[in-house]
Amino acid sequence: MAVKAIDTDVLVIGGGGAGLRASIEARRQGVEVLLASKTLAGLASCSIFSGGAFTAAFGTMTKENHFRTTITTGKLINDQGLVEVLVDEAVSRLLELREFGVKLSIGDGSCRVVDCSFPMQGAGLIHPLVKYARSIGVKMLENTMITDLLSNGTANGAVGFNVLSGERVAIGAKAVVLATGGASQIYRRNDNPVRMTGDGYVMAYELGLPLIDMEFVQCLPTGTAEPGYPMFMLLIPLAILELGVLQNIKGEDIVRKHGLNPKLVYSTHRDVWTNTIAKEIYEGRGEGDTILLNLAKLPESLQKHPFIQSLSELLKGFPLLEKPVHVTPLAHTFIGGIQINENCETALPGLFAAGEATGGVHGANRVGGSALTECVVFGARSGKCAAEKAKTTPKKTVDERQVEQKLERVDEVVGREASSMGSPELVRSRIQEIMWGKAGVIRSQQSLIEAKEALTQLREERLPRVYGKKPHEAMEALEATNLLLVASLVVEAALTRTESRGVHYRIDYPDPDDKNWLQHIMLTKKFEGIGVETRPVKITKLSPS
Numbered sequence: 047m048a049v050k051a052i053d054t055d056v057l058v059i060g061g062g063g064a065g066l067r068a069s070i071e072a073r074r075q076g077v078e079v080l081l082a083s084k085t086l087a088g089l090a091s092c093s094i095f096s097g098g099a100f101t102a103a104f105g106t107m108t109k110e111n112h113f114r115t116t117i118t119t120g121k122l123i124n125d126q127g128l129v130e131v132l133v134d135e136a137v138s139r140l141l142e143l144r145e146f147g148v149k150l151s152i153g154d155g156s157c158r159v160v161d162c163s164f165p166m167q168g169a170g171l172i173h174p175l176v177k178y179a180r181s182i183g184v185k186m187l188e189n190t191m192i193t194d195l196l197s198n199g200t201a202n203g204a205v206g207f208n209v210l211s212g213e214r215v216a217i218g219a220k221a222v223v224l225a226t227g228g229a230s231q232i233y234r235r236n237d238n239p240v241r242m243t244g245d246g247y248v249m250a251y252e253l254g255l256p257l258i259d260m261e262f263v264q265c266l267p268t269g270t271a272e273p274g275y276p277m278f279m280l281l282i283p284l285a286i287l288e289l290g291v292l293q294n295i296k297g298e299d300i301v302r303k304h305g306l307n308p309k310l311v312y313s314t315h316r317d318v319w320t321n322t323i324a325k326e327i328y329e330g331r332g333e334g335d336t337i338l339l340n341l342a343k344l345p346e347s348l349q350k351h352p353f354i355q356s357l358s359e360l361l362k363g364f365p366l367l368e369k370p371v372h373v374t375p376l377a378h379t380f381i382g383g384i385q386i387n388e389n390c391e392t393a394l395p396g397l398f399a400a401g402e403a404t405g406g407v408h409g410a411n412r413v414g415g416s417a418l419t420e421c422v423v424f425g426a427r428s429g430k431c432a433a434e435k436a437k438t439t440p441k442k443t444v445d446e447r448q449v450e451q452k453l454e455r456v457d458e459v460v461g462r463e464a465s466s467m468g469s470p471e472l473v474r475s476r477i478q479e480i481m482w483g484k485a486g487v488i489r490s491q492q493s494l495i496e497a498k499e500a501l502t503q504l505r506e507e508r509l510p511r512v513y514g515k516k517p518h519e520a521m522e523a524l525e526a527t528n529l530l531l532v533a534s535l536v537v538e539a540a541l542t543r544t545e546s547r548g549v550h551y552r553i554d555y556p557d558p559d560d561k562n563w564l565q566h567i568m569l570t571k572k573f574e575g576i577g578v579e580t581r582p583v584k585i586t587k588l589s590p591s
């Protein structure tokens with residue numbers, strides 16, 4: 047099939063908050079920018095489905111507090127150099143969003159976008175950024191799945207295909223920014239859009255670049271798990287949480303039973319809440335893999351609360367005030383990812399990365415509202431640094447043989463016969479079952495080894511058959527393939543970390559072990575499989591007490 051050749055100075059892969067912010071900044075430096083996105087720019091991203099809340103040193107929160115909170119919440123596994131950048135630049139980068147048409151309301155220690163409602167509050171960020179990016183001349187390559195990066199010792203472009211027409215593309219670029227988001231779709235219970243399949247992790251890994259902290263996947267403690275209804279994160283308001291509405295199957299109030307602090311549930315203590323709820327379920331006091339949100343005794347004064355109204359919209363027809371709703375932790379954000387330095391450089395010259403595709407900022411547990419702040423701060427940095435790199439890099443020719451070879455991955459899935467064994471949908475759901483059952487919130491050596499074996503079996507039996515005849519199906523096939531690799535990476539890192547820390551909860555090693563584990567786990571592709579190394583965390587300011 048003919049391949050369309052495209053040239054640009056900076057190629058940004060990903061149309062969420064990080065990719066859009068990177069594109070705008072690169073363009074403002076005066077270079078040509080092309081933004082590639084699997085869907086229309088901004089859609090099907092976590093950013094658009096987000097709550098639109100950012101944490102930063104507004105009001106009484108000082109930069110020092112912000113730094114300390116990020117590190118203590120991250121259980122000291124954060125790269126402190128990256129956190130210094132986050133904290134230093136957050137306020138100015140957030141206020142600058144107003145120049146791009148984003149409307150913000152500023153609170154104490156946070157700000158949020160206004161005028162957008164659940165479940166797409168992030169639209170208040172994403173729609174203005176898309177509009178602004180277009181207005182300053184960022185070119186969009188939409189509905190295009192990038193499948194591989196091109197490199198000749200430095201990053202010089204990428205290949206992919208249009209998921210509607212099937213047309214293949216080869217993009218030559220002087221610098222590339224990966225902003226492909228996370229991969230919470232490896233889990234059966236998750237609140238991410240379906241396209242969040244860790245494609246960027248796979249592209250970086252395949253080039254031999256290190257991934258950091260992949261064992262840390264943050265779950266939100268409460269999400270809908272009512273059969274027949276969609277999964278959504280639930281941010282249950284304090285006034286309702288305090289009423290003892292979260293119950294196990296014995297009707298016990300989980301919050302009171304474990305002395306959980308409702309004020310911290312969605313900010314710094316997501317790990318504690320999630321792990322506690324998961325343990326209730328693990329010890330047999332759940333219903334299946336859920337607990338109950340029992341609103342039967344909700345006082346009349348709270349029955350019209352906006353949360354209750356949104357919930358009845360989401361669970362249309364469900365008798366909310368009469369019957370308990372099944373709720374459970376949901377996979378929410380990847381904390382680990384591609385390793386970067388303060389300038390968003392990866393280990394491959396010319397390749398930059400930002401947003402949820404990267405690791406290191408949040409450590410072992412993320413502060414609520416800090417992922418979007420990260421996107422804005424590091425998105426801008428990656429765009430600026432990529433543009434600077436592009437300005438000093440002569441135009442590079444794309445190696446046609448490399449293009450052809452990289453696109454074989456697409457041709458292969460298109461060329462395969464359809465079979466139930468190779469159905470991308472079935473492969474994805476099998477990965478999700480394995481991961482949620484054996485490598486979800488609660489992990490152990492045994493469950494992780496079982497996960498590894500089940501994934502290996504899937505790889506051997508199903509992967510060679512995964513097919514996708516039509517362009518859209520080819521995308522799903524490649525996504526299933528990517529999910530399988532990402533799942534294996536998470537399992538490998540989780541097996542290696544023989545302690546519990548933040549969102550990584552090993553029931554066989556229930557305590558943190560600072561003596562041995564103030565370390566990052568780094569994964570790289572080796573000839574024999576996944577290479578695992580450890581590296582001490584970078585401490586610039588805050589040492590373990």
Ligand SMILES: Cc1cc2nc3c(=O)[nH]c(=O)nc-3n(C[C@H](O)[C@H](O)[C@H](O)COP(=O)(O)OP(=O)(O)OC[C@H]3O[C@@H](n4cnc5c(N)ncnc54)[C@H](O)[C@@H]3O)c2cc1C
Pocket residue numbers: 059060061062063064065082083084085087088089090091092093094095096097098099100101190191192193225226227228237238239241242245246279378379400401402403414415416417418419421
């Ligand atoms: C329901 C929900 C609510 C949240 N609320 C908040 C909040 O209020 N505050 C906060 O700080 N964080 C929140 N988060 C987390 C935060 O939204 C994400 O971490 C952040 O938006 C990630 O932004 P990103 O740009 O890195 O990735 P995304 O916004 O996920 O964008 C990734 C982009 O990459 C594209 N892409 C992926 N692979 C490819 C490929 N192969 N080729 C081309 N394009 C590709 C996708 O199509 C998408 O456009 C929330 C997350 C969820 C799921």
